[in-house]
Amino acid sequence: MTLLAVTNVGKAYRSYRSEWQRMARWFYMPVKATEEHWVLKHISFSLGAGEAIGLVGQNGAGKSTLLKMITGTLQPSEGKVQVNGRIAAILELGMGFNPELTGRQNVYHAAGLMGFNVNEINGAIDDIEAFAEIGEYFDHAVRTYSSGMQMRVAFSVATAFRPEILIIDEALSVGDSYFQHKSFGRIKEYQKAGTTLLIVSHDRGSIQALCSRAILLDGGTIIKDGPPEEVMDYYNAIIAQKENSVVEVNTLADGGRQTKSGSGKASIESVTLYNAENAPVEYIAVGEDVCLTIKVKINVELPELVVGYVIKDRLGQDVFGTNTHHLKCVRTDLQQGEVLTYQFRFPAMLGVGSYSVAVALHATDSHIADNYEWRDLALLFNVVNMSKGSFVGLAWIPPTVECK
Amino acid sequence: MFGMLRGIWDYRGFIVTSIKNEFVARFARSKLGGLWMIIHPLAQVAIYALILSNVLGARLPGIDNKYAYALYLIAGILAWNLFAEIVGRCLTVFIEQGNLMKKMRFPRIALPIIVVGSALLNNLLLFAAVLIIFAALGHAPNMQMFWLIPLTFTIVALAVGVGLVLGVLNVFIRDIGQVMPIVLQVWFWFTPIVYSINIVPDYLRGTLDSNPMYPIVAAYHNVLVYKVPPDFAQIGVVVLIALGLMLLGLFLFRRASAEMVDSL
Numbered sequence: 078m079t080l081l082a083v084t085n086v087g088k089a090y091r092s093y094r095s096e097w098q099r100m101a102r103w104f105y106m107p108v109k110a111t112e113e114h115w116v117l118k119h120i121s122f123s124l125g126a127g128e129a130i131g132l133v134g135q136n137g138a139g140k141s142t143l144l145k146m147i148t149g150t151l152q153p154s155e156g157k158v159q160v161n162g163r164i165a166a167i168l169e170l171g172m173g174f175n176p177e178l179t180g181r182q183n184v185y186h187a188a189g190l191m192g193f194n195v196n197e198i199n200g201a202i203d204d205i206e207a208f209a210e211i212g213e214y215f216d217h218a219v220r221t222y223s224s225g226m227q228m229r230v231a232f233s234v235a236t237a238f239r240p241e242i243l244i245i246d247e248a249l250s251v252g253d254s255y256f257q258h259k260s261f262g263r264i265k266e267y268q269k270a271g272t273t274l275l276i277v278s279h280d281r282g283s284i285q286a287l288c289s290r291a292i293l294l295d296g297g298t299i300i301k302d303g304p305p306e307e308v309m310d311y312y313n314a315i316i317a318q319k320e321n322s323v324v325e326v327n328t329l330a331d332g333g334r335q336t337k338s339g340s341g342k343a344s345i346e347s348v349t350l351y352n353a354e355n356a357p358v359e360y361i362a363v364g365e366d367v368c369l370t371i372k373v374k375i376n377v378e379l380p381e382l383v384v385g386y387v388i389k390d391r392l393g394q395d396v397f398g399t400n401t402h403h404l405k406c407v408r409t410d411l412q413q414g415e416v417l418t419y420q421f422r423f424p425a426m427l428g429v430g431s432y433s434v435a436v437a438l439h440a441t442d443s444h445i446a447d448n449y450e451w452r453d454l455a456l457l458f459n460v461v462n463m464s465k466g467s468f469v470g471l472a473w474i475p476p477t478v479e480c481k
Numbered sequence: 482m483f484g485m486l487r488g489i490w491d492y493r494g495f496i497v498t499s500i501k502n503e504f505v506a507r508f509a510r511s512k513l514g515g516l517w518m519i520i521h522p523l524a525q526v527a528i529y530a531l532i533l534s535n536v537l538g539a540r541l542p543g544i545d546n547k548y549a550y551a552l553y554l555i556a557g558i559l560a561w562n563l564f565a566e567i568v569g570r571c572l573t574v575f576i577e578q579g580n581l582m583k584k585m586r587f588p589r590i591a592l593p594i595i596v597v598g599s600a601l602l603n604n605l606l607l608f609a610a611v612l613i614i615f616a617a618l619g620h621a622p623n624m625q626m627f628w629l630i631p632l633t634f635t636i637v638a639l640a641v642g643v644g645l646v647l648g649v650l651n652v653f654i655r656d657i658g659q660v661m662p663i664v665l666q667v668w669f670w671f672t673p674i675v676y677s678i679n680i681v682p683d684y685l686r687g688t689l690d691s692n693p694m695y696p697i698v699a700a701y702h703n704v705l706v707y708k709v710p711p712d713f714a715q716i717g718v719v720v721l722i723a724l725g726l727m728l729l730g731l732f733l734f735r736r737a738s739a740e741m742v743d744s745l
Contacts, residue, residue: 090743096653103736145742149586152739164586173581177509178502186502189495190585198494218509 079161080241080273081124081147086156088117088142116142117297120156124242129274131284131305133312134294140277143294144244147275162241165191167232176220180211180230183219187234201237208263209233210256225253232260239267246277281309285393306393307336310435310453314338339450342379343438346372346416348455350434361425362463363473369421369456371436379411381440382449384419391431396471402441426473427460434458485735488588496591500598518603519610522562526554529675548618549706555611556705557674557698563604563633564640564694565665570596571644572661575652579745589738593645597637604633615705628704628711635720636697642726649733652741672698693719 091110093099098108117139124130134140145151146158148166173190174183184205188198206215209229211222219227236243243264264287268274278284284291284305291308293301295315301308314336351368352358361367371384385400401407401419408417434456440447465473489496508514530551574592575582582589608629612622651657672694673681681689689695696719700711 099653099740100650100737103733145583150583151742166584173585175502175506177506182498182502182505186495186498189492189498190581190587192491192495192587194491194494195498 079123079159080126081161081275082157082159083120083122083143083147084157084159086117086120086143086146086153086158087115088139088146088151089113089115089154091154115154115297117146119298120294122292122299122302124273124275126241126271126273127268128290129268129276129288131288131291131308132275132277132294133279133284133291133308135316138294139297140294141246144246144275144277147242148244160242163192163238164242164244165235165238165240166244167235167246174219174227174231177218179218180209180215180222181206184230184234187231188237191234191238193238197238205230205233205237208237208259225256229256232256236260236263236267239270239272241271242273242275243267244275244277281313282394284309309393310336314451314453336453337450339438339448341450342377342447343373343375343382343411343449345436345438345450345452345455346374348372348434348436348452350456350458358458360459360461363425363427363429363460363465364475365425367423367425369423369434371419371421373417373419373438375411375413375415375417378413379440379449380409382408382411382417383439383441385437385439386421386455387435388427389433389435390471391433393433396427396432400437425460428468428471428473429460429462430471431457431459485588485590485731489590489594492588492591495587496595496598499591499595500602503595503599504602515606519607522558522607523555523610523614526551526558529554533675548620552615552618552620552706553677553702554675555614556701557672559604559607559611559705560632560636560698560701561669561672561674561694562607563600563636564697565669566600566603567597567637567640568644568647568665569662570600571641571648572651572658573648575648575741576655576658576745579742582742583745589741590734593641593648596644597641600640601633601637611705620706623708625704625708625710628700632697632700632704632711632716635716635723638723638727639693639697639719642723642728642730645730645734646726649730649737649741652737652744668692668694674698693722 090113091099092112092114093102093108094111102108120143122130132140132143142151144166146153147160148164149158149160173187175186178186181202184202185195185198188201189195193201209215209226209232211226211229214222214226215230219230222230245264264274274287276284276287288305290303291301291305292299293308293312293315301311315338347370349357349370350359350361351370352361353366355368358367369386371386373382373384375382383400383402385398385402387398388396390396406419411417433454435451435453436455437451438449439451440449462468465475504515508517511517513520533550571593574596575589578592582592615622647657647661651661671689671692673689678689678699696712696715700716703709703711
């Protein structure tokens, strides 16, 4: 069932020669706007029950405007937003809290603002109090709260009633880590019960951990809609993108998408994984000594070069990453045409599974500054368990055990 | 229209708690609490009475109480306070609650209703204080006072009409918010509240007659001070003006509410 259908939605802010002309329009007088500023255009997507979708994009890409139109506080200038069910938004937690009132009074007020009547709130107030876990402070004025306590109460109200669509903006980092786990648990539980999640975040981790799909907004339009890993790669590429650099997406043999971006001042020639016998491998054993070899070609004279890589699991979450800046192997004053071979040797202390390697060439220790080339999924390899005992997880951390 | 009414009904709990919370929050941590709401207008009355009663005291015909001027002032201020509070707060309510309107979806008509509710609550408390003071000054309550109920509603309608029109426009043209306090001051002095109508020179009478607050304040004087029924013909005209303004206000509000959030 489609819970949310956004069809060809656009939003324009119109300005008129004078405000009087704007007002004349309310009285059905034909007045033309002098300027139309479109912040969003041609946005279409739909969400089904229990789906989780991530909304990513740089600041000013139009995420908040889109969310406001979905929640209904802003009216779209064109297109249609169709919502079947109740929307709850964890946009700005603690919105409308009055510091002079107690937590309990504020809960009644906030839940009322969400459209619940006193009877419904009476039925839920004990759960809200229990979930917030702030003890007797619940009946103290909110001005005496720490910001974390305020967040706890606000989150508890916002999610007290299971909505059909839950919008979560940035603020998954609610309170301390204990409460974060707790709120995360509640969100997951709602999702299982059929709530659709719409998550706005810059945090790759939470998008990939929660979402089954992601939408990338840039310059007011959807430029990518697909699996979160692929979308996040593309997003990172955009961030790293400098002037006159290109973003290129190649489809790999296995159907995955490889994203490449950068100015091209230096390029990645090859990325290969060798085993201890110096043979290129695709399958390695847990704990095996391997060597990641990256060949780099210098295309123009460069003052400085840093090579970095990240090993990611199949969900695209970072497992381990470093670069030659941290490894104290920065090369300077490179000539055009030079080819460098970097060899990173390490034991593959990884759990069983499929892994990918992303490689980046850049000027300083951060890939944002001057990005020569960034390549996601530059290499894929699998880790198999041949000699170690059975274990679970992403890492091979062999313990010794004693029992006294 | 029905959508608006249903929205109000669905959010009745929110409206009631908002009015209550506003009241509680305003006086939290003050020793006298809600009393301040009564002290302020009464202090105003006391100041005018002290300064002006000697000048005007003898000129109030048709009443033989030595505190006549004080009674007259209190009656007028009871009416004016309600009007000024609703207009003043409707004027800024959308701007003040702009953040909320941008972030939460709720029927926005609830905002002016909350303003009216809390102004009515304040006025009711002030009225209770007025009754006590009148009794203390030897002016017993009478049956004519029931006219205050329809009169109060007339003031509310007029104030909401003015306030809603200006409040919506103020979102787009902020000068209105700056100029209105001045206009309200002038309006106050052009309404016979601190003076009696018979000291007004003839050439100004016409101006005063076109002031819709004049018949209302006069009716308050009739009912509270002179113990006679109000002049229905005059009040009827005011009711018509008020309803007209209210319709205009609601129309503007409906047409503008989508754009309002864009401009906030």
